Amino acid sequence: MDIPAALSALARRLSPNATRALDARRLSGGASLETWTFDLDDGTALILRRRPPTGSMSQAALPLAAEAALLAAVDRRGAPVPEVVRICEPGDGLGEAYVMRRLTGETLGKRIVRDEAFAGVRPGLAARCGQVLATIHATPLDGLPPLATSDARGELARYEAVYRQSGAERPVFEAAFRWLADAAPAPVPAVLVHGDFRNGNLMVDPGKGLVGVLDWELSHLGDPAEDLGWLCVNSWRFGQWRRPVGGFGDYAALLDGYAASGGGEIALSRLLFWQALGSLKWGVMCLMMYASFASGADRSIERAMIGRRASETEADLVLLMERAA
Amino acid sequence: MITHPSATELEEALAAFQAGSPDDPRANFLVRVADNARATLEREAVLAPAAREAATNRLQALLDQDGDFESLNAQLCAALRAGRLDPLDHALLAHLRASALDQIAIDQPGYSGAAALIDAGA
Numbered sequence: 001m002d003i004p005a006a007l008s009a010l011a012r013r014l015s016p017n018a019t020r021a022l023d024a025r026r027l028s029g030g031a032s033l034e035t036w037t038f039d040l041d042d043g044t045a046l047i048l049r050r051r052p053p054t055g056s057m058s059q060a061a062l063p064l065a066a067e068a069a070l071l072a073a074v075d076r077r078g079a080p081v082p083e084v085v086r087i088c089e090p091g092d093g094l095g096e097a098y099v100m101r102r103l104t105g106e107t108l109g110k111r112i113v114r115d116e117a118f119a120g121v122r123p124g125l126a127a128r129c130g131q132v133l134a135t136i137h138a139t140p141l142d143g144l145p146p147l148a149t150s151d152a153r154g155e156l157a158r159y160e161a162v163y164r165q166s167g168a169e170r171p172v173f174e175a176a177f178r179w180l181a182d183a184a185p186a187p188v189p190a191v192l193v194h195g196d197f198r199n200g201n202l203m204v205d206p207g208k209g210l211v212g213v214l215d216w217e218l219s220h221l222g223d224p225a226e227d228l229g230w231l232c233v234n235s236w237r238f239g240q241w242r243r244p245v246g247g248f249g250d251y252a253a254l255l256d257g258y259a260a261s262g263g264g265e266i267a268l269s270r271l272l273f274w275q276a277l278g279s280l281k282w283g284v285m286c287l288m289m290y291a292s293f294a295s296g297a298d299r300s301i302e303r304a305m306i307g308r309r310a311s312e313t314e315a316d317l318v319l320l321m322e323r324a325a
Numbered sequence: 326m327i328t329h330p331s332a333t334e335l336e337e338a339l340a341a342f343q344a345g346s347p348d349d350p351r352a353n354f355l356v357r358v359a360d361n362a363r364a365t366l367e368r369e370a371v372l373a374p375a376a377r378e379a380a381t382n383r384l385q386a387l388l389d390q391d392g393d394f395e396s397l398n399a400q401l402c403a404a405l406r407a408g409r410l411d412p413l414d415h416a417l418l419a420h421l422r423a424s425a426l427d428q429i430a431i432d433q434p435g436y437s438g439a440a441a442l443i444d445a446g447a
Contacts, residue, residue, distance in 0.1 A: 301359050304362070
């Protein structure tokens with residue numbers, strides 16, 4: 001399939017004054033989803049998200065049309081997301097795909113937590129994340145595309161099953177599964193949860209701060225504290241472990257920003273439960289990705305080595321269990 | 326023995342690894358992963374024997390039993406799974422802390438969680 005040609009053919013429908021697409025190139029990314037960056041000849045900067053015909057769909061991932069519908073829904077609420085320009089139709093020749101505006105900013109977590117350029121926006125970033133999460137979580141559920149619902153106990157059961165299948169014998173994970181099963185908070189009414197709200201999926205501008213929340217493919221309905229806890233998992237603090245919120249802020253700033261924007265009071269203990277579950281999930285995911293090496297499905301060095309990242313979550317979980325003891 | 330992956334599996338993956346074009350960002354990323362795997366194997370060769378012996382000694386004390394690392398570690402996992410051992414038991418957590426620090430020293434010595442754990446224990 002000639003993606004640049006198909007985008008040129010679509011140019012007029014993406015922007016009234018455009019006649020063709022320029023500089024279309026694929027950004028490195030996952031095998032199941034392609035991301036292309038391109039411009040129109042009237043200067044419009046765009047992104048194409050498409051699933052190649054051979055692209056597998058993981059169980060949890062949303063269809064792209066649903067992802068685009070979600071972006072549009074939270075955009076209407078005022079959340080910072082790229083504006084969806086077109087959900088592609090079969091006649092567009094791009095397969096399952098949509099086009100959105102290209103935001104500019106930094107997504108590399110290491111730079112956001114360390115570079116001098118972001119020193120001015122870092123102090124306000126945790127509160128801003130709270131504000132944005134409150135906005136996302138307040139999205140009316142009527143009219144959203146069909147989304148899976150999950151809660152703490154369901155997630156624990158799902159990941160424990162994956163862990164059992166791995167054949168690994170890791171006492172930190174065994175202890176964490178039992179501890180978290182006992183500590184699971186009472187369910188609350190489910191809200192729209194981003195599902196992967198972490199440093200790395202946040203686009204930050206050195207002057208404007210958080211300008212874009214990206215990668216909505218794991219969105220679902222669930223406990224609002226899930227998103228707050230996931231943001232605080234140490235694996236995405238990029239070395240800045242003393243700043244629990246994404247490596248750039250403090251718990252109080254995140255929770256206060258959340259409450260001040262109408263998100264309601266979330267107890268720190270509830271956030272910490274989801275943070276611990278987040279570390280445990282990431283640890284099990286590392287084992288799961290290693291399993292594709294062990295089975296022979298993907299014998300790459302990358303797939304082998306990812307298994308050795310499970311131990312980072314063990315260190316993080318021990319610390320959280322010591323605090324709870 | 327360290328598993329998921331074992332040192333043998335890392336050696337196999339390294340033996341099969343072929344560097345791609347230096348112009349390709351993905352190929353460059355994989356070269357760094359391979360370098361990292363070699364460094365991990367070197368650290369494991371140096372550190373794993375003593376870590377294993379220390380873990381075995383801790384497990385013998387914790388479970389009040391003799392045995393090798395694999396059988397004692399499997400027993401500990403089974404006891405936790407069955408609820409026979411409190412997951413927040415202090416002696417258990419002391420063992421898990423020491424094991425986690427020894428393992429991260431092999432897998433990812435620069436990982437910040439190790440510094441956080443050491444700081445909390447100070």
